[in-house]
Amino acid sequence: MAITWEAERPSDYLTRLASSDFGSAYKSLVLAELGLQPGATVVDLGCGPAADLAPLARAVGSAGRVVGIDHDASAVAIAAQATLAHPQVEVEVGDVHRLTLATGSVDRVHTDRVLQHVDDPDAVIAEAARIMRPGGVAAFAEPDWGTLVIDSPDPSIPEAYRRFICDQVIRNARIGRQVPALCEHNGLTVSRVLPVTGVFRDVATADRVFGFQRVTHRAVEAGYLTAGDGAAWLSHLRSASLFVSLTLFATFAERS
Structure with a gap:
């Protein structure tokens, strides 16, 4: 099977995953479970x-x-343009560790694959x-990379990968499995x-x-895979019937 590896056609990771079947499925689930009501304030x-601002605005x-907040000014500029049709959306550059929003001022908080970084x-x-x-309710949708499963004739290679x-x-x-305890540590009640x-x-x-090729090359450079294993791994991905799975955990937590 001939493919063009992701590293050879760069595009935005967040948007790519959002448009995949997997992304659409879990995003729809999170939005429904978040229980947004007309007139609510969500961050x-x-x-x-x-990737998520327009659906939140419609809800x-x-x-x-x-309110969309990101540390990347270029991403914020793109987001501002993308949401011009939704005047209820505000986007700003900011540090999610130190928010300028007032205490007790919002109804819902949302993250999607952010806490992992x-x-x-x-x-x-x-x-x-x-x-x-x-x-108020927070939804934290975060993957757990310890759950990554890739089938291979040599199980040691995907394990090293x-x-x-x-x-x-x-x-x-492994943030997906850690979020519930972090919520409880900060006084939130995890509902599901x-x-x-x-x-x-x-x-x-x-x-x-x-991004198989890019990550494989880095794994070889870091000594997790030999050059031969890396080449065999990429050859297998190109030619074999692929099976890759990854689990994301959506944690919903409420403030008393």
């Missing part, structure tokens, strides 16, 4: 280039308010708890945790999400 921490309606997930969740009104991702690529690789497992069988589709 999207780490909003990126607006709260014209009387509502959606931040310096201090506990501090971000503490800020989410602070800005929510009593009765996963270990590299957890050790070196994703700052908080919903696992969503994505299964990818098409190598081109999976590569747009996972």
